[in-house]
Amino acid sequence: MTTSEEPLKFAAIGLDHGHIMGLILGLQGAGADCAGYWSENDTPYTAMVAQQAPHIPRVNERAALLEDPTISLIVTAAVPVERAGIAVEAMRAGKDVVADKPGAIRLDQLAELRTAAAETGRFWSVAFSERTSSKATYHAKQLIDEGAIGRVVQTMGTGPHQLRPKTRPSWTFDADLAGGALADIASHQADQFLFLTDSTSAEVVSSTVGNFGNPDYPKFEDFGEMVLRSPQAQGYIRVDWYTPEGLGVWGDGRLLVLGTEGYIEIRKYIDLLGRPGGDHLFLVDQKGTHYLESFDVQLPYFPSIVRDVAERTTTAIPQEHVFTATEVALNAQASATRVGGLK
Template identity: 45%
Template sequence: MLDRRGFLRGVGAAGLATTMAMDAGAVEPAGLHVTHEVVEAQAEEKPKYHIKFAVCGMSHDHIYGMIGAIQRGGGEMVAAWAGEPDKLAAFRKRFPDVKIAASQDEIIHDNSIQLVLSSQIPVERAPLGIKVMRSGKDFLSDKPGMLTLEQLAEVRRTIAETHRIYAIMYSELLEVKAAVKAGELVKAGAIGRVIQTINIAPHQIYQGHGDAGGGAGRPDWYWVPEIGGGILNDIGSHQVDQFLYYTGSTEAEVVESQVANVAHPDHPKFFDFGDMVLRGNRGLGYVRLDWFTPDGLGTWGDGRLFILGTEGYIEVRKYINVAVSKQGNNLFIVDQKQSRYIDCNNVNLPFGALFVADIVNRTHNAQDQTQALLAAELVIKAQMNAKHVHLEA
């Protein structure tokens, strides 16, 4: 005699078998083509140009990615300055042969230096960049590149007067291989005309494995929007830059933005959640930001990008393929003929070489200056005008 548990087990097994059979038929209907591709590795071209650059401020560890990009592009780092002793000590371990300047002015007034990089405390970046440009040098800032509309106006005025470059390292586009590949596909018309981008950008406040200032806890300035930028201006800047880039929008506005402090009452000015809706002259956008990445993910954030086109769509899983693989740079594209997965880890990153060439040739191929500053303007306005939301416990 079959007991109740045995009966349910049997029904469950039969149901599972039926479901699997149905799923097997549903996964590959006639005419559906699914491909798995790996971008072929290509030797990186030797840099065409050489410049001398310096670091002036390293409050955020993003500076190391910035240095790497310029070195790949042909830059020679000749000097560095930092205001924080611990940051300077860590830098010296990595670059023991680089000259340590006694002050910012020593770097600013060194006429042999063509480019200055900085991840100084965010509120200090624009004033520093203005001094750098007025000394006849170009400037590469960590994001956010400025915190107020007044700072932005002065940066624009200085660019117009000096004809120098004020670049902003929006690394989630410029230094993510799958994001670069997505741009190539969009420009080739692979998904038709872009309608909308959606960026999901979770981050982690305390990282057990360290990186970007997170392993040992965040500095005091990080918790204060007037100094650190705030969630929409800071990590939102990456995402708005992508919205402008992929849609090709040259004009845009923030339709709505909101922020909340859900779980950090000890830091009342801090916002751990934010989102915004964007409307451009060539496309639409949505951005969601948070500081709630759980430790179980294994990396600092499951960053996602979705690009909707008239003939297909793209999804980029930037840093991990959650519950599937720890490998990042995963791109999925669906068009009218097939679905494709593309492993983008062999894609070359062009920013460094293009930016060094821009400095030598006075061009703007690595980053469009107008677009970079428009992204900054939009996130400043989003932060300024955001609705402050209180969620009941």
Template identity: 70%
Template sequence: MTTTGKPLKFAVLGLDHAHVLGLIRGLTEAGAEFAGLWSETDTKLSAGVAERAPEVPRVADARQLLEDPSIELVVTAAVPARRAEISVEALRHGKDVVADKPGALTLDQLAEVRAAVAESGKFWSVAFSERTGSRATLHARKLIEEGAIGRVVQTVGFGPHHLRPETRPAWTFDPGLAGGILADIASHQVDQFLYLTGSTSAQVVSSTVGNFAHPDRPGFEDFGELVLRSEQAQGYARVDWYTPNGLGVWGDVRLTILGTEGYMELRKNVDLLGRPGGDHLFLVNGEGTNYLRSDDVELPYFPAILADVVERGDTAIPQELVFTATELALTAQRDANRVGNLR
């Protein structure tokens, strides 16, 4: 809600990744009004969104939404190469922005976003859904704050994904449009490293990208890994496109958090021992070994976004953390060793 008591209005500019469905759902469930959409590509996804929300105006010119003073927030899930440009335009038109990840593909793009945020006084948030949509991750943070595993000294994150190339748009396999695997998928793991270790900065110690399973697509990265180091902790991440069809979910996403007095392992999507659903959390410390559910943990990201728009807060994800996570992922991508079939 706004200070006038009316729902806060948002518009979507760019509907090229299915993550947009979660962004729309999260904002509307938090109380915002979906007030307009524009996409420069006409895909099944953009047509599907229009069909699901026929009352929402679909405009031919993005300026109609950018220049509408009643719209306070812009969401973009455009082709990744366009997200930073769309974000900058929205910021310069006085809109706050929520971008699907990756929010930028190059450090130059990120610098343009930084400048637009500084000039406009508005915020640019990237929806790192493996944290913001994960009750187990938020539960782990609470346990860390309570001292359940002592001081956190390392995170190890695995982000495997199901490719199914026949279901993916052509831009998925064009690194100039989609970015590399570290800029894209590993941004989740970088964000969680900062969030769970309390780090405000870090350095990329090493990074590698590879192509081992798709020699017919020599520009496509199907494997990536990186090592991070901050004053507080160390971090390792591995991401890939190798999830087999038999798993039943899009990826067996795991996160291990090592502390000086214990550790936690999170199985975000599936428990291979057969417990239903996701958000499985295992805690091992001096008191024993425990399996914990996280069903009652609230997901505050989207309500916090709306509050930040109205109250000019910095609570959903602090702006500097968004910048830092994106910069680290892009630096790892830029400096990565290239192995396998990559050309």
């Protein structure tokens, strides 16, 4: 295992989604070393790692990574239905885990993850990248904690995506493998609702999934929404796969936080008025309207993961928060009214 003198060693198991590159690069940027990777299938991301980091070995059996005592952490972006099983196996092999979202797609998988974490003392983290890679979201939390908008009453989060079906693997279009619109994409917004409202639980008031624009994929959910309530605040979440080609980025992700004395809006990936880049934060308070830059805000997730492995803590995202955010999304998915052309 890692010591204070040695860099953290981690390995990747399952390279089926592009977010695996964010996990690998994020940990490397925090000073960790990738000791190897395993993927059941050749994917664009196995080829990317082989090309960009040929020094990282690809192993033939994932057991070789799980049994290596020098590896402390496993990251995974496998097909979503497989991620929970990989995480349980890794924890029972003495490794901590960082999963791409969704970390689990069924409530029975989440129960197995809770049991494994409790019995092994290992942690299971999910990299909710709409928060962990967003400086503006952490900036918003700082402003909220400073009282910039008074008491938070509601969050509204949207996660629109560009589909480009010919570029997507087949599992994308099967909710039994990908998890469905709410279990998958909306887990980001469930995480942010809990984070920004200081909620430790949330009730799913209502939820809906539908297929309105993709009749050729009858098991694919191209729309989802949910309403949340906690003792602290209310929340509305909408996700979809309708982003048009003309936008110029993969999605116009937005987050609006309503307070009793003002509100904050974040345009995560594009400003329609033409400001370059992402992380656009707008604050409206009693004094006026403000456009705030977030360049100097630090992204704490991956450095905190490295410390958490060494110090046996869960500061990157508290363990119970990860469980709760995932549970909220899965409850919404399980109870959703099905509309449109879903089969």
